[in-house]
Amino acid sequence: MDDIKATISKNITELRMQAHLTQLQLAEMLNYSDKAVSKWERGEAIPDIRVLVRIAEIFGVTLDDIVKNKNVAPSILPKKKLGGKRVFIVALSSVFVWFIATGLFGLFFFIPTTAPYAYLTFVVAPLAMSIVLLVFSAMWGNRLTNAASSSLILWSCVVIFHVFVVTFSDFLKIEFLYIVAAVFELLIIMWFTYRWYAAKKDKKHRQEIDGSEEK
Numbered sequence: 001m002d003d004i005k006a007t008i009s010k011n012i013t014e015l016r017m018q019a020h021l022t023q024l025q026l027a028e029m030l031n032y033s034d035k036a037v038s039k040w041e042r043g044e045a046i047p048d049i050r051v052l053v054r055i056a057e058i059f060g061v062t063l064d065d066i067v068k069n070k071n072v073a074p075s076i077l078p079k080k081k082l083g084g085k086r087v088f089i090v091a092l093s094s095v096f097v098w099f100i101a102t103g104l105f106g107l108f109f110f111i112p113t114t115a116p117y118a119y120l121t122f123v124v125a126p127l128a129m130s131i132v133l134l135v136f137s138a139m140w141g142n143r144l145t146n147a148a149s150s151s152l153i154l155w156s157c158v159v160i161f162h163v164f165v166v167t168f169s170d171f172l173k174i175e176f177l178y179i180v181a182a183v184f185e186l187l188i189i190m191w192f193t194y195r196w197y198a199a200k201k202d203k204k205h206r207q208e209i210d211g212s213e214e215k
Contacts, residue, residue, distance in 0.1 A: 015059045090132075100125075102121075123164075133145075
């Protein structure tokens with residue numbers, strides 16, 4: 001019995017990690033808590049047969065692959081979907097950023113010395129929102145959402161710099177800022193493309209190793 005627990009815990013852990021899922025993400029796919037997944041992976045408990053079948057379906061393997069002591073890798077990578085609750089949290093956090101920006105705008109607008117520049121709170125707000133989105137993307141998103149959030153941070157900084165320079169100085173050659181930003185955007189695209197390619201290549205390599213071991 002202990003051997004079966006150890007084998008199942010090892011295989012579930014390997015499948016989850018190779019699919020780049022957290023315990024929480026796998027738990028939500030199974031409608032269980034992350035504590036239950038943690039117990040399975042530590043060998044303290046065994047999922048019932050229905051859960052094992054569902055785990056096999058998620059990773060595109062057979063039930064036999066999970067309960068036998070052999071190297072196992074997911075034949076498909078499960079899609080990480082943002083649940084309705086997470087989408088609501090992200091949306092609420094984004095709205096909260098603009099709520100704060102509106103409050104600061106109202107505060108600065110009624111102070112004579114800062115009234116002419118009160119609108120700048122709305123110029124800075126997109127940067128704060130993009131940072132919030134990047135944090136949530138790092139927890140719940142994927143490479144695409146990470147890349148989009150990083151790009152949003154970059155261009156928010158560009159717009160802020162542009163507006164502040166135009167507002168507080170006479171510098172005219174601001175177009176160079178966009179040329180530099182375009183270079184950084186290209187680097188962001190290249191970096192995330194490389195990570196996608198490296199992950200795809202690593203997956204193919206693992207499949208080739210598993211195929212040679214089965215032979």
